[in-house]
Amino acid sequence: MDDFRTSELGAFLRARREQLPPAEPSEGAPPSRRRTPGTRRSEVAARAKISVEWYTRLEQGRGGHPSTQVLDTICDALQLQPGEREHAFLLAYGSGGVLYEDLSASAQSHLQRLVDQLAPWPAYIKSPSWDVLVWNTPAARVLTDYAALAPAERNVLRILFLHADSRRRIKDWEGEAKRTVATFRTELVRWGDRSARATTLIRELTQASEEFRTIWKLNEVGQLGEGEKTLLLHDGTFATMRYESLSLDAYRGLGLVTYTPDQP
Incomplete structure (x- = not known):
């Protein structure tokens, strides 16, 4: 396992341990003072039947x-949920395959036709690092006028x-x-995106946004999936829409996000 994955796995395990409530003290035992939040390393090691020393090195990226x-x-x-467990295994063992680098003209045209056919509902296609690559007119009207932004700024997190x-x-x-950052972290690992653009994005957001810096430190994972979002429209009214996030098998790592009315 390379140094990057070792370090990231250790940080993730530590974050999850610190979020796990400490074990209840046994009856009659004196209360103990804790210097750090969550469950102790010794408690996790005992449950996993491994040595504390080795588990400590693992969290420190030296295991x-x-x-x-x-x-x-x-x-x-650590009582990890299925998505968190998947994330831990991907950090440890990596993700195979090759991500897209840049869309060819024919791919760009094909994907543009795809999102255009979903009108009148907003739709766009994004990369694992949430660069918006293709969008339709309703998306520009309801979500963001992506064409008015420089290509490097067409990023959902930015x-x-x-x-x-x-x-x-x-x-x-x-x-x-919080939902977007958790999904972003998951997708970077799931698709093995270690591109310069993803690294630069994390660094710049960490420096420029206290909110991003705080949420990123939580080391939470998740997925966009489906749900509801309430948006302020240009006419001053609010609209609640359902969103769906779907992977595009023909373009490894790319995702289609669509919005439809909450009520039929």
């Missing part, structure tokens, strides 16, 4: 390559954290911010 069986027991000990208008236009901005 080497855990076997699938050992990692499975650690996930059990818009969400660096454009002040997004806080006004998204009713539950805080919830949307």
Whole structure:
């Protein structure tokens, strides 16, 4: 396992441990003082039947390559949910395949036809690092006028954290911010995106946005999936829409996001 994955796995396990409530003290035992939140490393190691020393090195990025069986027991000990467990295994063992680099003219044209055919409902296609690559006219009208932005700025996270208008236009901005960052982290690992553009995005958002920096440190994972979002429209009214996020098998790592009315 390379140094990057080792470090990221250790940070993720530590974050999940610190979110796990500490074990209840046994009856009659004196209360203990804790210097850090959550469950102790010794408690996790005992549940996973591994040494505290080795588990400590693993969290510190010095533990080497855990076997699938050992990692499975650690996930059990940390009470990880299915998505979190998948994330831990992807951090440990990586993701195969090659991501797209740049869309060819024919691919761009094909994907543009795809989102155009979904009108009158907003739709766009994004990369694992949430660059908006293709969008239709309703998306530009309801979500963001992507054509008015420089290509490097057509990124959902940049818009969400660096454009002040997004806080006004998204009713539950805080919830949307946490959900988007959790999905972003998951997709970078799932698709093995270690591109310079993804690294630069994380660095610049960390430097420019205190909100992003705080949420990123939580080391949470998730997926966009489907749900509802309430947006302020240009006429001053709010509209609640259902969104769906779908993977495009023909374009590894790309995702289609669509919006439809909440009520038929």
